[in-house]
Amino acid sequence: MENTLGLEIIEVVEQAAIASSRWMGKGDKNTADQVAVEAMRERMNKIYMRGRIVIGEGERDEAPMLYIGEEVGICTQPDASSFCKLDELVEIDIAVDPCEGTNLVAYGQNGAMAVLAIAEKGGLFAAPDFYMKKLAAPAPARGKVDIRNSATENLKILAECLDRAIDELVVVVMKRDRHTDLIKEIRDAGARVQLISDGDVSAAISCAFAGTNIHALMGIGAAPEGVISAAAMRCLGGHFQGQLIYDPADVKTPESEKWTREGNIERLNSMGIMEPDRIYDADELASGKTLLFAACGITPGTLMEGVRFFSGGARTESLVISSQSKTARFVDTVHMFNEPKQLQLR
Numbered sequence: 001m002e003n004t005l006g007l008e009i010i011e012v013v014e015q016a017a018i019a020s021s022r023w024m025g026k027g028d029k030n031t032a033d034q035v036a037v038e039a040m041r042e043r044m045n046k047i048y049m050r051g052r053i054v055i056g057e058g059e060r061d062e063a064p065m066l067y068i069g070e071e072v073g074i075c076t077q078p079d080a081s082s083f084c085k086l087d088e089l090v091e092i093d094i095a096v097d098p099c100e101g102t103n104l105v106a107y108g109q110n111g112a113m114a115v116l117a118i119a120e121k122g123g124l125f126a127a128p129d130f131y132m133k134k135l136a137a138p139a140p141a142r143g144k145v146d147i148r149n150s151a152t153e154n155l156k157i158l159a160e161c162l163d164r165a166i167d168e169l170v171v172v173v174m175k176r177d178r179h180t181d182l183i184k185e186i187r188d189a190g191a192r193v194q195l196i197s198d199g200d201v202s203a204a205i206s207c208a209f210a211g212t213n214i215h216a217l218m219g220i221g222a223a224p225e226g227v228i229s230a231a232a233m234r235c236l237g238g239h240f241q242g243q244l245i246y247d248p249a250d251v252k253t254p255e256s257e258k259w260t261r262e263g264n265i266e267r268l269n270s271m272g273i274m275e276p277d278r279i280y281d282a283d284e285l286a287s288g289k290t291l292l293f294a295a296c297g298i299t300p301g302t303l304m305e306g307v308r309f310f311s312g313g314a315r316t317e318s319l320v321i322s323s324q325s326k327t328a329r330f331v332d333t334v335h336m337f338n339e340p341k342q343l344q345l346r
């Protein structure tokens with residue numbers, strides 16, 4: 001994979017975040033998402049690469065842009081052989097979420113970001129649009145905590161691995177009715193719960209960074225975002241496991257009322273997933289030899305600042321993680337929309 005890709009994808013997530021942040025607080029989550037999609041796609045299509053979206057905005061018939069299977073990058077254009085060395089280019093798969101946490105943006109709340117993950121072709125699990133039970137934890141607990149355990153058991157293990165008391169642990173859980181029992185169990189075990197309304201990708205990745213005061217993510221979120229989280233966690237050496245949730249009784253959303261357990265199993269089988277109960281580790285969800293992850297804060301978060309506009313420009317903060325260079329870079333960027341003025345940086 002091209003080394004410059006790691007730099008160019010910063011601009012991809014930055015452009016998506018800037019576009020979306022203009023809709024911050026406007027109560028319109030669909031537009032906040034749509035403008036992020038357009039900006040991400042436009043910048044992506046300027047990169048010298050042969051990319052294919054494996055996790056995106058949905059199937060082609062329901063999403064016009066960044067749909068699953070869409071080819072992106074300069075070298076996917078019909079006449080690309082005249083200006084790209086196609087035989088030398090590694091084909092890559094891309095998982096995107098241009099606006100992770102659309103509600104957070106719409107209502108001006110913390111934790112929204114533009115995010116993507118890249119691997120060589122075949123290196124990312126093409127997760128179906130299902131729910132996923134997730135467990136994320138810091139690197140010292142990798143392979144020691146287990147999604148098959150109860151939350152109580154995992155908290156004991158986590159406390160040992162991190163050499164601290166259980167009541168010093170903070171577990172992020174999404175505020176949903178489906179998590180009522182989980183939240184009670186975590187509190188009864190003595191740990192503290194940080195409830196979030198949306199945005200579990202940021203929460204999962206925060207576990208891998210000491211100092212965030214987030215020690216685990218537990219509960220059920222969306223499966224496609226689980227793959228993006230897994231890509232980052234694999235690079236960072238953190239713990240991530242996911243298990244698809246197909247029984248409507250486990251989620252109980254207005255959408256899930258329309259499903260049946262059997263119907264969902266059939267749907268999964270038709271997608272080639274014959275073991276619906278399988279538990280996936282990070283290196284199965286993101287199996288690529290070379291992985292890249294990039295995120296840019298739309299609203300302020302645990303890891304990154306949100307987009308801040310000033311007269312004639314904006315400032316963003318992004319995170320780019322590369323398995324190849326073994327780096328996690330925080331990138332603070334000043335974007336000058338007009339003629340550069342005197343910049344005041346603090």
Ligand code: VTB
Binds near residue numbers: 197198220
């Ligand atoms: C969202 C979102 C999360 O999962 O809530 C979603 O905020 C699914 O849960 O970050 P609901 O259908 O109950 O809202 C995520 O997108 C990602 O896992």
